[in-house]
Amino acid sequence: MTLVVLFAGPAVADVADVYDFESSSQEQRYQNLISELRCPKCQNQNIADSNSPISKDMRDEVYLMMKQGASNEAIVEALVARFGEFVRYKPEFESRTFLLWATPAIAVFVGLLVVAGVVIRSRRAGPDAPALSEEEKARVDKMLAAQEQDRTS
Structure with a gap:
């Protein structure tokens, strides 16, 4: 039993990010932002769902920039400048x-x-499509007869 308790610590050490927000609207804004940004490491996963270290860094960056009063556009542009256009799920039209x-x-x-x-x-x-000519009909009959003969032999 002691071994279970001893080794259970590292298993639960990787808990979800906990950030303090002043209001629920600010938390909703944060959730919207991290769900709109793609993880550069995980092919098609947003940073909200990704467990990669780079996603954690991106979530931390979003949180810090929000605390500093940056707008959504400024936050997205900063992350695009750092990680490239790939982090946007909806690239701008240019x-x-x-x-x-x-x-x-x-x-x-x-x-x-x-x-x-x-x-x-x-x-x-x-x-009104033209019917087969007599020559075409003869060729078709010949091919069908040859095919029938191949089946029987």
């Missing part, structure tokens, strides 16, 4: 992120063009 933002619209537009092309082509062919 010339280098144009393709990132435009790709879904371009894909939908190209898809609509393809569908429109298929519909127009099928309407043109419609019920």
Whole structure:
């Protein structure tokens, strides 16, 4: 029993971050900020959910900057300057992120063009589509006969 108590200490030593806030709105602001920032180490996890040391440093930085009176934009910009644009889940629209933002619209537009092309082509062919010529019918019959012969042999 003594061993369990002795080794249980390190297991619970990694407790959640505890920060003191002056109001619940300030705590909500903090929670919103850390949930909007992505951990640079963990591929697609925000710093609120990440256990990595860099996320802890980022949470501490957000807390300290909030205590110093920094705005949300200033906090995000400071972290972007330090860790890169990757920490934003929603990168700003600018010339280098144009393709990132435009790709879904371009894909939908190209898809609509393809569908429109298929519909127009099928309407043109419609019920008035020309039947097979006598030569084409003979070739099809010959291929079907060869296929049938291969199955039976």
